[in-house]
Amino acid sequence: MFYNREIYKILPEKAEEFCDFFEQYIMPVQIKNGSKLVGKWLTESRDEVMVIWEYPSIEEYRKIIERVSNDQIGRKHQEQLKKNQPYLIKTEQFLTKRDKPERSNQNITVSGYIVNDVGEMLLVRTYWRSDTWELPGGGVEDGETLDHALCREIFEETGIIVKLFGITGVYSNGETIAIIFRGKRTGGELRTSEETKEVGFFPVDPVNLSTYVKRGKFIPRVLDAMNGQYIPYEAFQVRPYKLVKRYDGEI
Incomplete structure (x- = not known):
């Protein structure tokens, strides 16, 4: 940091x-x-x-x-x-900070492809990228697991409570590693935050995706998530080992 x-x-x-x-x-x-x-x-x-x-x-x-x-x-x-x-x-x-060994300069971010009961996608428009809608998410804090960070960020940005199924893609540009989860809404009410100027669920599909998501780097992440193909994800503790959570893509 x-x-x-x-x-x-x-x-x-x-x-x-x-x-x-x-x-x-x-x-x-x-x-x-x-x-x-x-x-x-x-x-x-x-x-x-x-x-x-x-x-x-x-x-x-x-x-x-x-x-x-x-x-x-x-x-x-x-x-x-x-x-x-x-x-x-x-x-x-x-x-x-000098209380821990120096870390890589890479940033770890998490975002979520979240749908409601009728299949609409949760999107946000932030103040600093107001030209486009995008998947909700943000940075991972020290000591946080990826899934916990994403659930926290989605609730902070949108007011929505979610259940995650698994990871649909990992994307890197050398400075930032972006990890995308897929999940569904389980509760909460839509609201904006200090970071988001607009939030909502939208009937997005591969045909109309570009009318919502205007930045090219975000489009493949959404399309990959739409396919619903997952890679395994585990969150665990060490010394002693304890499995905290595992996602295999099961709903």
């Missing part, structure tokens, strides 16, 4: 005003574009605020910052910062 620590020097009497500013401008645009807030701290003297953001890698950090800079709220944030410059000073420092 890659972290960015931001230090804001403020006048003590401006502490509440800055915290409101952070909640209104800074935090929403960062989270919407893919940043994860680790925490925000105010010193007892109320003259300094420290914020730590988490990113999967420095490459993802650069992409997110570019999206933030092009975001309408992000531009308003920068305008507000300039106005507040007399009493607000910001410094940044990049941090890397």
Whole structure:
């Protein structure tokens, strides 16, 4: 993981005003574009605020910052910062975890081909890829199994509870490994999130797929999932070994 620590020097009497500013401008645009807030701290003297953001890698950090800079709220944030410059000073420092051996720079993501009782597909439209619909999903957190990560991400993004059947494909571009599961809705109610601007179930098939999914790299993943051919997947613990879950494609 890659972290960015931001230090804001403020006048003590401006502490509440800055915290409101952070909640209104800074935090929403960062989270919407893919940043994860680790925490925000105010010193007892109320003259300094420290914020730590988490990113999967420095490459993802650069992409997110570019999206933030092009975001309408992000531009308003920068305008507000300039106005507040007399009493607000910001410094940044990049941090890397050292409590575990260095990991690969590759990112692991999971996505789900999820259908409802009438066979419609669950799709989301995110703020940073608003030109296309796509399968719901996201990054895998430290210590998380792939299936647990996907169920969590789908619920966070869409409000839908799912049952998974198995993996239908694995895709790699050298920086990111994307793993696609197939499953069905078992509960929950559709809702958007800080990351998703639209969510829904749609009657997608191979013929009309391109009217929903506009980015070429996503189309084969959906078509492969439609075929319903699975590869085995196991989640297990070690020391001692314990099988947590296995998927073979059985409904």
